[in-house]
Amino acid sequence: MSMKTPSDGYALEVRDLKMYFPVTAGLLRRKVADVKAVDGVSFAIRPGETLGLVGESGCGKTTVGRCIVRLYRPTSGDIILEGKNISRLPEREIRPLRRRMNIVFQDPFGSLDPRQSIGSIVGDPLKRHRLVQGKTAYRDRIAELFEMVGLDRNLTGRYPHELSGGQRQRVAVARALAGDPSLIVCDEPVSALDVSIQAQTINLLRDLQRKIEGLTYLFISHDLWVVQYISTRVAVMYLGRIVEIAESEQLYEKPLHPYTKALLSAAPVCDPELESTRHPIVLQGETPSALNPPSGCRFHPRCPMAQPECRERDPVLRSVGEDHQVACLLI
C-alpha cells in the first residue's frame, strides 16, 4: 500500500504492519529464516474507542501492541498516531511521543521497579517529560493520579511488593495516565488477577475512558468475554494476520470466519442453561509455526470448511458489511 495522507479522525491507524524476527544459526549467527510474528496487519481506531485484539498465544497480538508503542521497530508498515507516522522514527524522536501512548502489561509484578516507591513510579513520566513545575505541583498531580485509579493517596511511599496484584495494576494504569495519553495499549491487563479483582480493574478502565475524553484503548487479551465486554470493535488474529474485524456485537453474534466461530464456541460461559445449547467446534491439530506458515489460507489445515482452493489462494481482508471485514475465500 502506498503512503496516503495521514488519516483524519483516527486516534491510531495501522497499515500493513509487518514484524519479522530473524532466526539465526551457526557460529556466525547467520540469518536462516524469519519468524513472521506479524505479517500484514491493518486496522484503525477512532478516538475514545476500544479495539479488542484477540487470538491464541503466538498469533502476534502482543507483538502488534509492542510495535505500536514502539518497543519494537517494525520490519515494515505504517503506524499513524494522531496523524504522525511513527513506525520508522528513531528512538530519540519516539521518546517524547511516549507521553501520548503507553502500555499496561500483564504482569504487575514484573512491570514495576521494585526499588522505587509507587509514588515515584507514577511520577516518573511527569519528570521525564517535564509535565509539572515545582514540588507541590508534582505531588498534587501524583495524588490526583492516585485518586483517578482508586488508590489511597497515602500509599505513595509504599513499594510494589507491599501491594496486592490489583493495586499494582492500578499503579501501572496511573503511570500510563500520567502523560495524559491519547492511546493506552492494554496487554492482557487482567489475566494475572483473580476474577474478583479482574472486575475491579475492568470497571476502572471503563470508567477512565468515560471520564477522559478521547482516551483510546487497544485491548489485547485471550479472554473473549472480557474483550467483548470492554471493546467497541474486535479484531481476531490467527498466525500473524487479522482474520476478522467487526463491531463487537456483530462479531460475537454473527461471526463469519471459521476460526472466529471455533474460538467463540470454545470459550465456555458461566451459564449452564446456555451451555447446554451450545455446540463447541473442536478444531483438529494445533496452530502451525509462524516460522513456516501454511500455503494459501493459513487456517486451511485446521479449517472444518476448507476447500481445495483454500490451499492455494491467500485470502485478503475485505468488507462484507458495514464495519465488518473478513479474510476467508468462502465468504
Next chain:
Amino acid sequence: MPGEDAGRAMEPLLRVENLKVEFHTERGTVAAVNDVSYDIYDGEIVGLVGESGSGKTVSQLAVMQLVRTPPGLITGGRVLFEGADLLQYPSKSREMRSVRGRKIAMVFQEPMTSLNPALTVGLQLREMLELHLGMNREASRERSVELLQMVGIPDAEKRVKDYPHQFSGGMRQRVMVAMAISCNPKIVIADEATTALDATTQLQLLELMRDLVKRLGVSLVLVTHNLGVVARYAHRVYVMYAGRIVEHGTVAQVLSCPRHPYTRGLIQCVPRPGLGDRPLISIDGMPPDLIELGSACTFLPRCPYREPTCEQEVLPKLEVVEPGHEVACHLVSKGSDPCR
C-alpha cells in the same frame, strides 16, 4: 447425565469428612483447609471452584497425602475410599502408594514440572505400568503406545520415544492425561489442568477428558477458577472460600440460582454474553488472611448483604436449601435469603 440422579442412591466413591489442613509458617498457623467435606460419586464430573488461596488445591493434595510436612499438616478429618480411611495410612505406606497415582490420579497445571525432562514420555508411562500394574516390558511398551493413541497424540509409535520438551503445551497435557488414566483409576483430579492452555486447545483437552470419563467410567474432579468450564462440563460443583465450602449442589442449582453471596459475586464479576453496558459487580476488598481467621463468617467483611445477625462469632454451617443443594450463610439459615 450420569451421577446426577444415579449418584444419590449410591454410596459415594470417595467421601471426605471434616478435612483440616494447616501450614505452619513464621507468621503463624495458616488454616488452609477448614472442615471440608465432600463426596465424589461413580462416573460423575465434579467442579471445585474458588479463587487463589481458597484451599481447593490443598484439599486435593491432602486426599492424595501430597501435602509436604512440614510446613503442612493434615490435622483432622477422614478420607473414605473403598472402605478405608486413607488418612490412617502414612504417606509412604504401601496402601497409600497403591491408591496414589493408581486408583486416584492427578493432572496438574504445569506439565513441565510434573514430567521428568530427562526421560522419554514412553519410559515415564512404562514406569507407571510396570510399577503399579506389574506389567512386563513388552506389555508396557505396547500399552504406552495405546495410551498415547487414546489421548489423541498423532504418530504415537514414534512419539513415545520423544522427550517432554519435544511436545507442545497441549500435547504435554495429553501425555499427563495418558499417565493419569494408565492404571485404570477410579478418580482423576485435574487441578487447573487446562488453565494455561489456549482456548481451542483447552476445548480439545476438556472434550477428551469428558470422553474418557464416559468411556472408562472414571470420576473427574475439575479444580478450576473458571466457572464457564464448570458450567459446561461438571454435574455438581463445590464452591470454596477461605478454606471452606460455602455452597454446593448441582451445576444448575449453584450456577443458575446461587444462594451464597460469594457464589453470586463470583458469577456476577465475570463478563459474560448479554451483559451489555451494565457495570461488572466486583467483590469489594480482598480474601481474608488465613492466619487471623476469627470464628465469624469469613466472607462477612466483603459481603454486600450483611446484616447485624451476621456479626455473631459463629461460623455459618452448611444447610440444605433444596435437595442436593447446601449453603453456609447466616442469612440463608435465618430464612431472609438475600439471593433469592
